[in-house]
Amino acid sequence: MWRLPTVILCITLVMVHIVSLGKISEQVKLLPQGEDTAYVIPTPILRITALEFRGLASDFLFLKALVFLGSTNERKEKPGVKTWEWKWLYHILDASTSLDPYFFDPYYFGNANLTWGGGLIEEANMLLEKGIRHRNWDSILPFYKGFNAFYFLQDNETASESLMEASRRPGASPIYASLAVKLAYKEKRTENAITFQEFILQHTEDSQLRKEYETRLNALRGVLYLEKAVVEYKLRFGRNPQKLEDLITKHIIDNLPPEPYGGNYYIDSHAQIKTTSESQLIPHPHQH
Amino acid sequence: MIALWPLAVITFREGVRNRALYGITLLALLLFIANFLISGMFMQEIGKVAVDIALSAVSLSGLLLVLFVGINLMAKDLDKKTIYMVLSRPISRFQYIVGKFLGMALLIVVTMIFLSMCAMLSIEIIKLAYPNYFQRFSWPMIFLALSFSTLTMLLLSALAFLFASFTSTSFITLVLTVIAYIIGQSLSDVKALVEAPQSVGIQVSSVTVKLVQIAYYLFPNLSLFDIKTQAAHGIFLTTSYVFWVVSYGLAYITLSITCAALIFQRREFP
Amino acid sequence: MIKIEEISKEFKEGIRSKKIKALDDLSLEVHKGEVFGFLGPNGAGKSTAIKILVNLIRPDKGKAFIMDRDVNDTGVRKHIGYLPENPYFYDYLTAEELLWFGGKTTGLSSLTIKQRADELFQKVNLQGARKRQLRTYSKGMVQRAGLALSLIHDPDVAILDEPMSGLDPLGRKMVGDIILELKARGKTVFFSSHILTDIERFCDRVGIIVAGRLRLVDRLDNLLIGENRLEDTFLREVEKAGGGMET
Numbered sequence: 001m002w003r004l005p006t007v008i009l010c011i012t013l014v015m016v017h018i019v020s021l022g023k024i025s026e027q028v029k030l031l032p033q034g035e036d037t038a039y040v041i042p043t044p045i046l047r048i049t050a051l052e053f054r055g056l057a058s059d060f061l062f063l064k065a066l067v068f069l070g071s072t073n074e075r076k077e078k079p080g081v082k083t084w085e086w087k088w089l090y091h092i093l094d095a096s097t098s099l100d101p102y103f104f105d106p107y108y109f110g111n112a113n114l115t116w117g118g119g120l121i122e123e124a125n126m127l128l129e130k131g132i133r134h135r136n137w138d139s140i141l142p143f144y145k146g147f148n149a150f151y152f153l154q155d156n157e158t159a160s161e162s163l164m165e166a167s168r169r170p171g172a173s174p175i176y177a178s179l180a181v182k183l184a185y186k187e188k189r190t191e192n193a194i195t196f197q198e199f200i201l202q203h204t205e206d207s208q209l210r211k212e213y214e215t216r217l218n219a220l221r222g223v224l225y226l227e228k229a230v231v232e233y234k235l236r237f238g239r240n241p242q243k244l245e246d247l248i249t250k251h252i253i254d255n256l257p258p259e260p261y262g263g264n265y266y267i268d269s270h271a272q273i274k275t276t277s278e279s280q281l282i283p284h285p286h287q288h
Numbered sequence: 289m290i291a292l293w294p295l296a297v298i299t300f301r302e303g304v305r306n307r308a309l310y311g312i313t314l315l316a317l318l319l320f321i322a323n324f325l326i327s328g329m330f331m332q333e334i335g336k337v338a339v340d341i342a343l344s345a346v347s348l349s350g351l352l353l354v355l356f357v358g359i360n361l362m363a364k365d366l367d368k369k370t371i372y373m374v375l376s377r378p379i380s381r382f383q384y385i386v387g388k389f390l391g392m393a394l395l396i397v398v399t400m401i402f403l404s405m406c407a408m409l410s411i412e413i414i415k416l417a418y419p420n421y422f423q424r425f426s427w428p429m430i431f432l433a434l435s436f437s438t439l440t441m442l443l444l445s446a447l448a449f450l451f452a453s454f455t456s457t458s459f460i461t462l463v464l465t466v467i468a469y470i471i472g473q474s475l476s477d478v479k480a481l482v483e484a485p486q487s488v489g490i491q492v493s494s495v496t497v498k499l500v501q502i503a504y505y506l507f508p509n510l511s512l513f514d515i516k517t518q519a520a521h522g523i524f525l526t527t528s529y530v531f532w533v534v535s536y537g538l539a540y541i542t543l544s545i546t547c548a549a550l551i552f553q554r555r556e557f558p
Numbered sequence: 559m560i561k562i563e564e565i566s567k568e569f570k571e572g573i574r575s576k577k578i579k580a581l582d583d584l585s586l587e588v589h590k591g592e593v594f595g596f597l598g599p600n601g602a603g604k605s606t607a608i609k610i611l612v613n614l615i616r617p618d619k620g621k622a623f624i625m626d627r628d629v630n631d632t633g634v635r636k637h638i639g640y641l642p643e644n645p646y647f648y649d650y651l652t653a654e655e656l657l658w659f660g661g662k663t664t665g666l667s668s669l670t671i672k673q674r675a676d677e678l679f680q681k682v683n684l685q686g687a688r689k690r691q692l693r694t695y696s697k698g699m700v701q702r703a704g705l706a707l708s709l710i711h712d713p714d715v716a717i718l719d720e721p722m723s724g725l726d727p728l729g730r731k732m733v734g735d736i737i738l739e740l741k742a743r744g745k746t747v748f749f750s751s752h753i754l755t756d757i758e759r760f761c762d763r764v765g766i767i768v769a770g771r772l773r774l775v776d777r778l779d780n781l782l783i784g785e786n787r788l789e790d791t792f793l794r795e796v797e798k799a800g801g802g803m804e805t
Contacts, residue, residue, distance in 0.1 A: 290662070290663070290665055291662075291663040293662075294658070294659050294662035294663050295659070295663070297659075298648060298651055298655060298659050301648075301650065301651060301655065302648045302649070302650050302651060305650035305691075306650065368646050369642075369644075369646045370646045370647060370648055372614065372640075372642045372645070372646070373642075373645065373646070373647055373648075373656075373704075373707065375612075375613075375614060376612050376614075376635060376638070376640035376642070376708075377635060377659075377660065377663040377664060378632050378633055378634075378635040378636040378663065378664060379632065379635075379663055380632045556614065556615045556616060557609070557614040557615065558569060558606065558609065558614075558615055
């Protein structure tokens, strides 16, 4: 007969447990998450505490980074991710690759997000450099370093060197060598950017990233189209057009290509084709 | 010497029937199943993660085996006075230590073989599910990593024997063995750290550096046997590395057991 | 058969280093084929002396010999059967495996072991339980298994430390029968006890030890002359030694 009260007690306790856990989880989310909670244990200490499970610890840290970035997708405020959070992301990926410097995923993921999302080009390159040093059978990491140098830092010399290194690695695409050579020349910037971006798109599977890259490609193609039109205008009329509409009135082109970011193309005082969505095309380091 | 083998046999039997062994095996099997779920969460290097988890599960199980079954086999003799039933036979103290160690070693090797096969099965299943994500994969390296893990466990249990030969309870033996394991695994890194402390921004006294350097030669450097990272990425080791590491391991084991036997000669059982 | 020559043994009690003299200049001889009863109150030193014979403890002074061989000679234990005071065995072994171990370590063939084990299990009444793990055994069963282990190799000398402890009257009769049988086969039996009736039943000679010193050794017949009871002799010796209860 004493069984029934015991059962009721157990059920009540379980319900209390579930309800209180739910309430607490909500409360925790509201707690201020400051920079001081973002400390990453220094690598030498991590190595010691991981004992013989360094590979596993490295996997775990990377997973932490993945989960963190995924959680920021739900955020409403802009910018979605704060600067110190990007820095934390870098440190966590740095720690992960220090525990296992051959681990590809953090290099790839880190580079893609730190550059386009966080604008932390130097950190991304430092990460890549570690990967280039250890994964000496890998040609894609030096390729990305070269791309970063070219696209974000406007440093064609480093870009060319990195691509040369990439072309020396096993399984390198022949494009690396030819790109390296092209970059030795400072012209044809937009064309090179398109070549780079096409190659990267080809080797990307993640659908979100693909959309981003495709949009950027369209924007770059638009810029190239307009650049070629400006060259033809100059050839015919001996001077650069004042504004892009002149290209249409002078019958060089029929319409302006649609700007995929929703902004507008324009020509600046140095006759360079720009777009009002410049920040999306080329994120700058001190953006956020 | 005839007494050696029967002692090894009953030590083995006693260990194999220990309930803790079933718990450890169950844990390992759960980890192998979890391996499939966890490794799928990663991007390109699913192969590396699968190998990481499988090999780590084997190492962890091996460690638990040594600490909770292995030490039990030896230290329990002293705790619970079951040693009388053995030492009253025509068996010398030295044969006792060697015979018991042989039994324990047999238990460790057999269990590790079983766990290794399950680990390799776990990896193979994941490989069949995600064949494109196993870029640099090497069964020989994985096999070598598992063998080295086994050697580590044998080394650790030899040390446990050494501790048990002069301590009074199995608990102290357990604590000392855990400490030896932690020191053994972190020794290389700690030595690197104290020899270049500026990387973390701390200062180390020269006494500490000296102590660490002495400890480096005294304690077994277990991290030499940890080649999980290389196995996960299919990076090969040189034959000379393998040769020297195995020699180091065997030498250390023999030294520990010999010291244990010598200490044990003088021991009395009132 | 057994010769103990001026053995002394001291123990340090804990960290306070209080020294306890467990055995004080003990000398004793047991002849071939006799049953010797070692009698004394608790803590008198009986187990210590026995453990010295089996080389589990080493004496501070003096020597001990069995069959004219020093007790620290490993080979001598081929001819000794030892039953400790409270036997403990590996939990997960069966009694059968225990006897296999006992036999193999003394060089017996598997066939001999099987034959002798059958006999012994019958004698100690463990036939039905022989394949069960020792951890399932009651105290009495453990004691009987220990006895079987000590006799599997048919030793010339049986050294039994409180062999009747933990046994019910049936068990005690069984052990007694075994001791008598050993005697009939010309074996030497050295056993310790503090139960006087057991001593009275089997022994040829008796030795009384109190507080580490041997007080009296004599043939049993001599001690029981007239109205004399062993108990009186025993209590007298204990009083002479100044009490006798463990301090």
